[in-house]
Amino acid sequence: MRPAVFFDRDGVLNEDDGYTFDPNKIRWVVGAQQAIKAVNDAGYFAFVVTNQSGVARGFYEERHVRNLHEWMSHELAVIGAHIDAFEYCPHHPDGLIAQYRVLCNCRKPQPGMIKALLERYPVDVDGSFLIGDKQSDLVAAQAVGIAAYLFDGANLHAFITPLLDERSPDPRASSTVA
Ligand SMILES: [Mg+2]
Numbered sequence: 001m002r003p004a005v006f007f008d009r010d011g012v013l014n015e016d017d018g019y020t021f022d023p024n025k026i027r028w029v030v031g032a033q034q035a036i037k038a039v040n041d042a043g044y045f046a047f048v049v050t051n052q053s054g055v056a057r058g059f060y061e062e063r064h065v066r067n068l069h070e071w072m073s074h075e076l077a078v079i080g081a082h083i084d085a086f087e088y089c090p091h092h093p094d095g096l097i098a099q100y101r102v103l104c105n106c107r108k109p110q111p112g113m114i115k116a117l118l119e120r121y122p123v124d125v126d127g128s129f130l131i132g133d134k135q136s137d138l139v140a141a142q143a144v145g146i147a148a149y150l151f152d153g154a155n156l157h158a159f160i161t162p163l164l165d166e167r168s169p170d171p172r173a174s175s176t177v178a
C-alpha cells in the first residue's frame with residue numbers, strides 16, 4: 001500500500017486555456033513536472049483525474065485526450081518523472097455527442113474516477129491527497145475521504161513540497177521505489 005497524489009489536470013498541470021487537447025498548444029504550469037517528480041520520489045502514486053467534457057461537446061475526441069496524455073508522459077520521462085494513471089471523464093449531460101450525453105458518476109464533483117483508481121491500485125487512502133483548482137475537484141476527493149487542496153495557480157512544485165513534507169507518512173516509502 002502506498003499513498004497517492006491525485007492531480008486535476010487543466011489549471012494544475014497545464015494552464016487551463018479551455019478545452020485543451022493539442023500538445024502544440026499546451027503550456028505546463030510552472031513547477032508541474034518537478035512536482036510530479038517529487039511525488040514519484042516520495043513514493044506516492046501519481047494520478048490524474050480530469051473532466052474532459054470537450055469530448056461530449058464535440059470539440060475533440062477521446063483519442064485526442066489519450067494522445068495528449070501520451071505526450072505529457074513523454075515530456076515527463078525526460079526528467080525521470082511519470083504519471084501512474086490518467087483517468088478522464090468524457091461525459092456531459094448537455095453534450096452534443098449522443099453517446100457521451102449522460103449524467104455519469106465520474107464527472108467531478110462525483111468521485112467515480114478516484115473510486116476507479118482506488119479499485120485498481122493498492123492506495124493508502126489516509127495518506128493520500130488531491131490537488132485541484134476548483135471546488136468541484138475538492139468535493140470529489142472529500143466524498144471518498146481524501147484530503148484536498150486548492151492550488152493557487154502559481155508554482156506547483158513550491159505548492160506541493162510542504163504538503164509532501166508534512167504528510168510524508170513513512171520514511172521507508174521513498175526507499176521502496178526503485
Ligand atoms: Mg481544473
Ligand SMILES: [Zn+2]
Nearest residue numbers: 089091104106
Ligand atoms: Zn463521466
